[in-house]
Amino acid sequence: MVLAEPTILLVHSPLLTSATWDALRSHLEAAGRRVAVLDLRPLVESPSFHAAVCAAAANVTHGAPTVVVGHSRAGAYLPGIADAVGSDRLDVVSLDARLPHPGTSWCGSLPPERATWLREMAASGRLPRWDTWFPDVSLADVLPDPDQRRRVLCGLPELPWKIVSEVLPAPGRAWDSxxxxxxxxxxxxxxxxxxxxxxxxxxxxxxxxHLAMVTQPARVMDLLLSALEQ
Known part of the structure; x- marks a missing residue:
């Protein structure tokens, strides 16, 4: 029996956009890999962000054998995505990502001082754009190419607080296996x-x-593929 080539599903942080995957996606596709990218921005106003993310992941992959890669804050949603995809042969990759925190919320998973900082940043029930969070950090140092920086930072969302306060469910069988x-x-x-x-x-x-998949996509691809092939 010939096994189907897995789809590599790339899931960006809710604080960023799918543009963070553009460079890595190009490298993976040039290497002959099948890639799907989940765009979380249209989902942020959903009654349950977690449920919307999981449904979108299942719709994109159509039950194909899958590698799921989540970056940064997407790590919390990887258990739900794994169970929604439901593949018998599933690799879940956390790329410089937060670990899952089932049974608690994003805010609830933080140390108390960090949770207070996050609450104090929120205005009118929304978090400000991620690129304004750290005024002492120059994003030009992280993303030195101006065109690349403009693409990555264009359209960053102001997340509703309900995403930060949503309690995530326990993982299921696909995640565990x-x-x-x-x-x-x-x-x-x-x-x-x-x-x-x-x-x-x-x-x-x-x-x-943290954004090496943008600035050093070939190195990140090599790291990813070597891990998957082990």
Whole structure:
């Protein structure tokens, strides 16, 4: 029996846009990989963001054998996506991502001081654009190419607070039976990668930065494919 080539489903952080995947997608497709990209922006006003994300993932993959890659804050939604996709052969890749926190919300998963900071940032029930969160950090240092920076930062959402306060459900069978891979890109996610290893994830690291899939897509692709082929 010939096994179907898996679809690599790329899921961006809710704070960013699908443009964060443009460079990596091009490299993967040039390498002969089948790629799907989930755009979360149209889903942010849904009554349940989690449910909308999971339904959209199932619709994109159509039950095909799948590799699911989630970046940053998308990590919290990977269990639900895994169960929605429902493949018998599933690899779930956390790319410099938060670990899932079933049974609690985004805000509830944070240390108290960080949760307070997030609440104080919210205005009129929405979080401000992510590129305004850290005024002391120059995004030109992270994304030095001006055209690339403009594409990545264009259309960043102001997320409704209901997304931050939504309690995420417990994972199901597909998540539990999947192979879990953690790919660390930045020093900021060192402790998260260590916790992932304690949970049984296969962990690999790259000395890069949080948006390396934008700025160094070939290196990130090599890291991803080598992990999948192990």
């Amino acid at each position: 999947a192979r879990h891979i953690y790919l660390q890109l930045s020093a900021a996610y060192q402790s998260t990668a260590e916790r992932a290893k304690e949970r049984g994830y296969q962990v690999r690291s790259l000395d890069a930065d």
